[in-house]
Amino acid sequence: LFAAVELAPRDPILGLTEQFNADTRSNKVNLGVGVYYNDEGRIPLLKAVRKAEQARIDAAAARGYLPIEGLAGYNRAVQELLLGADSPLIAAGRVLTAQSLGGTGALKIGADFLKRLVPQAKVAISDPSWENHRALFEYAGFEVVNYPYYDAATHGVNFAGMIAALESYPAGTVVVLHACCHNPTGVDLTADQWTKVVEVVKARQLIPFLDIAYQGFGDGIDADATAVRQFADAELTFLISSSFSKSFSLYGERVGALSLVAADKEESGRVLSQLKRVIRTNYSNPPTHGGTVVAQVLTSPELRAEWEAELGEMRERIRAMRAALVAKLKERGVARDFGFVLQQRGMFSYSGLTAAQVDRLREEHGIYAVSTGRICVAALNSRNIDAVADGIAAVLK
Numbered sequence: 001l002f003a004a005v006e007l008a009p010r011d012p013i014l015g016l017t018e019q020f021n022a023d024t025r026s027n028k029v030n031l032g033v034g035v036y037y038n039d040e041g042r043i044p045l046l047k048a049v050r051k052a053e054q055a056r057i058d059a060a061a062a063r064g065y066l067p068i069e070g071l072a073g074y075n076r077a078v079q080e081l082l083l084g085a086d087s088p089l090i091a092a093g094r095v096l097t098a099q100s101l102g103g104t105g106a107l108k109i110g111a112d113f114l115k116r117l118v119p120q121a122k123v124a125i126s127d128p129s130w131e132n133h134r135a136l137f138e139y140a141g142f143e144v145v146n147y148p149y150y151d152a153a154t155h156g157v158n159f160a161g162m163i164a165a166l167e168s169y170p171a172g173t174v175v176v177l178h179a180c181c182h183n184p185t186g187v188d189l190t191a192d193q194w195t196k197v198v199e200v201v202k203a204r205q206l207i208p209f210l211d212i213a214y215q216g217f218g219d220g221i222d223a224d225a226t227a228v229r230q231f232a233d234a235e236l237t238f239l240i241s242s243s244f245s246k247s248f249s250l251y252g253e254r255v256g257a258l259s260l261v262a263a264d265k266e267e268s269g270r271v272l273s274q275l276k277r278v279i280r281t282n283y284s285n286p287p288t289h290g291g292t293v294v295a296q297v298l299t300s301p302e303l304r305a306e307w308e309a310e311l312g313e314m315r316e317r318i319r320a321m322r323a324a325l326v327a328k329l330k331e332r333g334v335a336r337d338f339g340f341v342l343q344q345r346g347m348f349s350y351s352g353l354t355a356a357q358v359d360r361l362r363e364e365h366g367i368y369a370v371s372t373g374r375i376c377v378a379a380l381n382s383r384n385i386d387a388v389a390d391g392i393a394a395v396l397k
């Protein structure tokens, strides 16, 4: 049966971590995978999370099945985080949310749902985009195309190219948009550029699918939701995949959500009934632990305040590392101006390093980055940053 099965290629990012783990050098640094590490180089367990987990253990709660769409309190909290607690769409019953297996799970149930709804549609993703976007939508049966996004010459967005592509798509094309902290480039649209994107999406009757995996890592919880809220204000129907992997440092618990904004409450009920079918036939219902913990933190005033402070610390630490990297490269006499790293948002920086330079960084210095030149700034710390600056300076000579 399996004799003809070919060996599949490794995911370039997760494959890099396997290679890193097998490296025996003690001074190695992994700037490959998108994970936030604290200054000690460890994935933090947030204090707010620990307290909510302790309360859950103390309550000795039974582990019955959750509803197909997950915990009601969790889903409501997700909606308020994305759209704002005072959102008229939530009040009108137009938003429906299903707890999902991380942001990836949200994209997948969204893709499966869309495939039944608009089977002929193409899906457009940014060039470049998160490693998994293309494969995920292709596995769901869609043809995937790229819209221009990153402009290497300016370290910015090729906005004219992006808009021209959106304007060229037929009505009903699904457009996947990174709502903040673009992965892999770190380059985001401004609020005014989002206004233009919303206008074009509306005029061309495209189907917006917003992916927000780093809310709170850019400029703050509400500031990072600007794109989501502009789509909401434009009276559009759209999809949002969201994730708490990063913002709660709960990578392995798989906590995310798919939210859909429907035209009215009655439509929302019909849509949810179909989405539940997708979920039922995939994994029946989501797990209890992560969703319960996140809901507890988001709805308890003390834990919420503690989480927001911890998220703010993560955001500030990444910013400090951006500034330190730029300064240290300058100190080492690197001629290229890396000031653009300070403008980028979230965990990542498209550093401008070539694949050959990334190879040398790994082979000669034990510093791992993605071959595209993407580095995870959230993996820099006060102990490894000098070695990283030395390595980058060396490969740029």
Ligand code: PLP
Residues within 6 Å of the ligand: 034, 101, 102, 103, 104, 105, 130, 178, 183, 211, 212, 213, 243, 244, 245, 255, 256
């Ligand atoms: N979408 C983007 C843009 C991401 O960078 C990630 C990162 O992991 C995801 C979705 C998936 O999130 P999760 O790890 O919660 O599945």
Ligand code: TYF
Residues within 6 Å of the ligand: 011, 013, 014, 032, 033, 034, 035, 130, 131, 132, 183
């Ligand atoms: O981009 C990253 O590094 C994270 C983690 O297939 C990740 O989003 C990377 C690749 C992948 C799944 C998750």
